[in-house]
Amino acid sequence: MTLHPLRAAALALLAACFAPAALGQAAYPQKRVTLVTHSSPGGGSDVFLRELARHLGPALGVNFAVENVTGGSGAKAMAMVARGKPDGTVFYATTPTYIQTTLLSKPEVGYTALEPVAIVFEDPEVIFTRAEAPFRSLPDVIEHARRNPGKARWGAANPTSLERIALERMSRKMNVKVPVVPHEGGGDLLINVLNGTLDIGVGEVEELKGQLQAGKVRLLAVLSDKRMPLLPQVPTAREQGVDVVVRKFRGLAGPKGVSPEAVKALEAGLRKALATPAYRKSYAESNLVPLMLGHDEAVRFTGEIAADIGQTFRELGITK
Incomplete structure (x- = not known):
């Protein structure tokens, strides 16, 4: 059925009004994004990414795919993302493990080859x-x-x-x-x-x-x-009577030099998704504590955690 020109124009204007940019949020520059984890299916990072994608996809208007790249205690997955294009099409699920793998096994590609873009949750x-x-x-x-x-x-x-x-x-x-x-x-x-x-x-x-x-x-x-x-x-x-405390986080990192446009839109999308009642219910039931640090804060936070982990390793005699 052919729409009357005036009606077609009105519908186009209405769609534009509800576009992310019109709502104060920059449109994400990509339509398809791969989220990579070293975790096997059913593992913590795998579950985190799949649930995140379910709520972040509609917030950004993006199709997310989760890819499990196991082996090397995360080194293979980190290398895959580090070699990816810094255009916002690929991100890695970060936890303290990707820092520890680097400090202990010194892989060819470590956590410093990736750029932290967001810290989303603390995960007890x-x-x-x-x-x-x-x-x-x-x-x-x-x-x-x-x-x-x-x-x-x-x-x-x-x-x-x-x-x-x-x-x-x-x-x-x-x-x-x-x-x-x-x-x-x-x-x-x-x-x-x-x-x-x-x-x-x-x-x-x-x-x-x-x-x-x-x-x-x-x-x-x-x-x-x-x-x-x-x-x-x-x-x-x-x-x-056991004085052991673990501070585990869940976030995202991309290839070095990841697009500032993608980072800005991703952060806005994350904040929007975290505020939705459906996602709030989901992560609360999983005992995840929202932290939501954007790019600059995520970089500082990751550096602080890396320093703490390095000190712990030295205290335990694991590294010199």
Whole structure:
């Protein structure tokens, strides 16, 4: 059906009025964007990106695709993004792991080859075990390790992850020797806790949600300063006599020199998405704490976290 010229013009004007630029938000310069993670499907970063894309896509008018590039403790995924075009078509899901991988294994392409563009959330870490395990508290786990030398096994989702360092610190502070078994992602770690290969694992509530709802997993401690609002029954590690706190973040980084136009529009889109009731409900249920630091703040924040991690490694004798 052919529209009358005046009606067609009116519809075009109406569409223009609701375009992002007309609403005070610059239009995103790309229509398709790839979000890359080192996490395996079902892992924390994978879940973060897929849920983010579901809400950020409509806010920006962009089609997002999530790509899982596993291997090398994140080095392969970082290299892929670092070699990408800095035009806003590709971003990497950042966590402290991408800093740790660089400091420990010194890959050809490390975190400094990427440009932080946003820090979106803080993500409290929890220590969990299978529901059938005899452990009811963190002291139970430590006492089991102390009474059964050589038999205890703890797990972390990545060889160079913040989670693994947290468990290494816990074993030293509590004077028990326990091997911390690394995995390539949270999904693999969860399987080995559920089948009894590992006594405990460390992860995010989001990647454990399904098993928690099914009653297959028990939370023993949260590795933050305070208890989580939606899980107030879970004590912190500090409350149980284990002085270990983990500050984990979730953000995005792009290739060096990423387009300022893309960065500005992405930040506006993130703020818009975070304010929507549907996304607020989603990330609150996942116990994610919105932080939302834009480009300049994200660069400073990443530098501070890297300095803290480097100091922790030196204190533990991991690096010189």
